[in-house]
Amino acid sequence: MWGGFFAVIPLVTVHFSGPTSSGGLGWPAATVGLVLGLRQLTQQGLTVFGGAWADRVGPRPLILAGCVLRCAGFAWMGFAETPGVLLSAALLAGVGGGLFDAPKSAAITAVTRPEHRTRMFGLTSISGNLGMVTGPLIGAALLGLGFRTAALCAASVYLLAAVVLGATLPRLRPAGSKVSGFGGLRTAALDRHFRRFTLVLIGYFILSTQINVAVTLKAISLAGPGATAPLYGLSAGLAVALQYPLLRLAERTLPTRAALMVAVGLVGLSLGLMALVTTFPALLACVALYSLGTMLVYPTQQTLTARFAPPGLVGSYFGFSAISLGVGGALGSVLGGTLVDAGARLGLGALPWLTLAGIGVLTVLGLRWALRGLEFGDDEGGNQ
DSSP: OHHHHHHHHHHHHHHHHSOGGGTOOOOOHHHHHHHHHHHHHHHHHHHHHHHHHHHHHOSHHHHHHHHHHHHHHHHHHTTOOSHHHHHHHHHHHHHHHHHHHHHHHHHHHHTSOGGGHHHHHHHHHHHHHHHHHHHHHHHHHHHTTOHHHHHHHHHHHHHHHHHHHHHHOOOOOOOOOSOOTTHHHHHHHHOHHHHHHHHHHHHHHHHHGGGTTHHHHHHHHHHOGGGHHHHHHHHHHHHHHHHHHHHHHHHHHSOHHHHHHHHHHHHHHHHHHGGGOOSHHHHHHHHHHHHHHHHHHHHHHHHHHHHHSOTTOHHHHHHHHHHHHHHHHHHHHHHHHHHHHHHHHHTOTTHHHHHHHHHHHHHHHHHHHHHTTOOOSSOBTTBO
16 A cells, blocks of 8 residues: 555656656646645545544444545546646545544554564554655656556555455454444543643644655755656565664654654755755665654654554544644645745745754654653563
């Protein structure tokens, strides 16, 4: 599924915003960024409710329906020739993702013991990064046959996933809870510490989205449309090779909350350093540093979310946590494209990167504030 996603999403920027001389449509970067941002917002907005639904009906039916809708959305993207059609297709794909996102995390939590969850989320992230390695390479190869072909091939992956998951996914029963309907979301929203944690993470997801927007656009400007394959290949390849040992090292030496703050700081620093980049190899060096940060954020953030959640409301808490990715991803997509356009218009190439670095600093400080004074019982380095 990750392979299908990364076979087509980077190509959306390349195809619709790329120069017409290279086969692109030449749309403004801000327009494409807005479409990607609204897709992200739609997906994560629905994920808020998808998690609560998983608490009531179990994750399996939601995951299967999400795969089918994501397939339809990606296939429709291949036929988009106007911003309106592209937006409609992207929103449909976002609805599909919103149905399977939080239920997936709830299912992982349900079948793992607490002391194994950080590693399990880490292994899940590694599988996703394997998709990130292969997806852009396949997408770049398929782009020679046309964007439509690439989109249809990516869509077929989700149809295949629905068939495989329909045959193999356990029918997990919802955990019993005294909270009815969407009351679990209300419980999560009223959890002051968890609410702070979720809102502060918006800053991180503004940064993480830039690999699909500002970083991709800079890579294209330095090395042409073919730059997406090595860009994503390096990022995902490092995660596949280093994520698990790096995660184990962090578990032995840092509390989970400290590991999260260090990881977000590395992401902000790497984006700030891109203000100095003038060559493609230098950009790849910054992407390597960026990847060291991002490969730690997902498992630590997911683990902390599971620790916050009371029994029977895990899906609701994962659903509520999607607000940070939805809002941050949407803001990041729009902000990234807008900053790139503004920097080019004003002759200030460093503008996007220094702004993003500042957001990184504020996010680290915000996480320190949001997690201060919390006791999870096992949040000490060496026993997680």
